[in-house]
Amino acid sequence: MAALLLTFASAPLGWWPLTFVSVTVGVMIFIGRSVGGALLVGVVFGAVFYLTHLVWVGQFLGPVPWLALAGVEAILFGVGAVPITLAYRWSSHYGSRGLAQLVAVPILVAALWTAREVVMGVWPYSGFPWARLGMTQVDGPIAEVASWAGVSGLSFLIVTVCAAVVQWIRAGGFRFARGLLPAAGVTVLLVVMPQFPTTAAGDFRVGWVQGNGPAGYFDDKAPGDVLAAQLAATAPLYGQPMDLLAWPEGGVDADPLRDPVAAAALDRVVQAAGAPLLMNAATHRGEGIFNTSLLWTTNPDDRQVHDKANPVPFGEYVPDRWFYELLAPGLVGLIQREYTPGTNPPLVQVGGVGVGLAICFDVIYDTVIWDGARAGAQLYVFQTNNADFRGTDENLQQLAFARMRAIETGRAVINVSTVGTSQVIAPDGATLDSVGVDTAAAGVTTVPLRTGLTPATFIGPWLTGPLVFAAGAALTVVGLHHRARMRG
Incomplete structure (x- = not known):
């Protein structure tokens, strides 16, 4: 009991x-x-x-x-x-x-x-x-x-x-x-x-988009369907002033660093939004495959990259694959992609404002959040893909983590999901904006910027x-x- x-x-x-x-x-x-x-x-x-x-x-x-x-x-x-x-x-x-x-x-x-x-x-x-x-x-x-x-x-x-x-x-x-x-x-x-108390440092306008595309591992989809859903859901935001446009994890189902069609589509989004786009996709760089958040701009020299630090075992890679294939070859065989852990800081700079990052389950790892705060994050964007857990409590449990991270760091959090629940969270954990599951939606929310480290992130x-x-x-x-x- x-x-x-x-x-x-x-x-x-x-x-x-x-x-x-x-x-x-x-x-x-x-x-x-x-x-x-x-x-x-x-x-x-x-x-x-x-x-x-x-x-x-x-x-x-x-x-x-x-x-x-x-x-x-x-x-x-x-x-x-x-x-x-x-x-x-x-x-x-x-x-x-x-x-x-x-x-x-x-x-x-x-x-x-x-x-x-x-x-x-x-x-x-x-x-x-x-x-x-x-x-x-x-x-x-x-x-x-x-x-x-x-x-x-x-x-x-x-x-x-x-x-x-x-x-x-x-x-x-x-x-x-x-x-x-x-x-x-x-x-x-x-x-x-x-x-x-953290220190007020102005405001920041964030556009966020929940495309509700077929982003699940086993969803019935064709190449480009997830990107198309994000593009369609983003269109109503064009013309609204914003400092950053945020898409969820897996919002682009192609590697824009290798796929010129996807790259061109993202260029058009940036131009129409009048702001850089924080997007996420699987990228191939060198010998590795990474779960990557990219701050996309039309100038390739200005783009910034953060790779997920803690790929999910048995979801995004299989540790000791030889051993587990002996136990459950059918299940292990379904996981073909082997993500490489990222080593770059969980932070991008947008017009001099530090934006802390955490990709999906990385939100549960203290060090990712603390590293972002100590590197200069004034707000956070958490990108996630909950499509494989539609109809379950997973997204709400993860959302509780996002809200607690806002309280822990004294910073606003934009938790943006492919299929929900997406929320904009104030530095005290209160909800500023929200959209539920299985809904295509978008919005622009003005959030407070904060500086100064809380004792939790410092010690x-x-x-x-x-x-x-x-x-x-x-x-x-x-x-x-x-x-x-x-x-x-």
Whole structure:
């Protein structure tokens, strides 16, 4: 049940208070377990959550990828439950009403839980940081904390509150009122902390287009159909002043660097719009194939390129292909294209304005967002293609990430999709403009520009990695102390 509550707390339902209920129960069930018991209970918790939260994965290639991804995530979740159980076991000799149990243990449990999120976000095959506690709070009163501590920091504070409540209950509950002070103190901090203020730097007019073309992997289409849909949906914007025109991921189904017909069509768009076009296509350069966002201008010398940093394993490339072809040759054989990870900065300059970028699932990777902010992004454009997940919750879960990134960085976000949901998001996460799924639409929205780095984007890279080592070191110290005490 606790795992289902976490699913309900996540988009699209977004019942954010349930996160605290789920985590509180989720922490309690690991107390007093054996290592094997913690592993088993953790795997069951993870399986229920990931199977329900990621059911949309099966839309693309059927149940095998869905079960495989949910299964791997569940196993990793279960493995991460073992250190939490050990933390409770090894700290059991401390007095139930002392600072060690009421303060130190909740902090240690929170560090271990968050460390698990961090590790799952980078491993294996670049990880899958899709389901994090902090992301469930985008509609809640504590979302602003992400601008100070980042998404992982918000996860850490959520678990700290829940684990502190558990320790208060274990110490006597309402018969020990002052034992609730640690949880209450952190909760008050979460609620009253405002969003970190970034500095206003003017306005920027962005035209955005959701073409609703046949952009899915298995959609019935002919070459050029996706581009034609984008062109048709863009036409109503011509004549409206704009600083940038943004198209979604996969909005051009040809390589304009090699296809003169596609290049000529994009030149006409730029001329008619009176603004550069931020578009996306698969490009062939050198020995690699890249998922590329191009700032297209009629002058080739002024064009700028960003390649997706984290191609999706088993979607945009197949790691260890020889091995997985032995397991599922039919499914693996469907994925012919092998995208190369990009290494160029996630930023383009438009008339002196830095535009941060993230292509589709790159929005879930902290480093892509932080790199854009530190490189000078004053707003973000997230380009995505949700066509393979039509009729599922995938686009709304990804949209929650886009909104949280606006809050985390204090910058406006234009999240533009091929088929929906596209939104223009203010720096505080509020929706300025929106169009739903399976609709061809376009608009021009004026968004605020912001400068200045939030603490999350500045110190985030220095927190997540060290957190994993700090959690492991702290658990080791507690374990050694426990062992020494047992010998004594």
